[in-house]
Amino acid sequence: MNLNFNFFMDDAVEAARREMIEAGYTQLQTPDAVDEAMAKSGTTLVMINSVCGCAGGIARPAASYSVKQGKRPDHLVTVFAGQDAEATEKARSYFTGYAPSSPSFALLKDGEIQMMVERHEIEGEEPMNVVNKLMNAFETYCR
Secondary structure, eight states: OOOOHHHHHHHHHHHHHHHHHHTTOEEOOSHHHHHHHHTSSSEEEEEEEOSSHHIIIIIHHHHHHHTTSSSOOSEEEEEETTTSHHHHHHHHTTSTTOOOOSSEEEEEETTEEEEEEOGGGTTTSOHHHHHHHHHHHHHHHOO
8 A cells, every 4th residue: 555645744734724714813824924924913823833743732722722722922833844944934933032843832922932932841731820920921912
């Protein structure tokens, strides 16, 4: 049996993209789109998406759930590591002081990094622990 790995990956990527769009996040696929999003005033949550298990089982559910309660960022955006490499690299250029990490979350205010939830804070965690980290950040930095 000859399995087409690329077909499987395309399907997994599309499902992961769709999940974030359905949660209300705008997909940024070019460096220009990233710059445009970061130029907006207010708070912006950037979710660095990926196809790994901790993205699907922890990060994406946390991204969806955390913005449905209480305070939330003004803007919700996502870039896809490993798929939209230039957009992801551009987004990471705004995360001064943090190493590349996916999945991860960055909360920015007026284009300046305020906090980051890195992969090591996601992988192996309960989804509600990540939700709580995000919601605590929203309480601190969002209106």
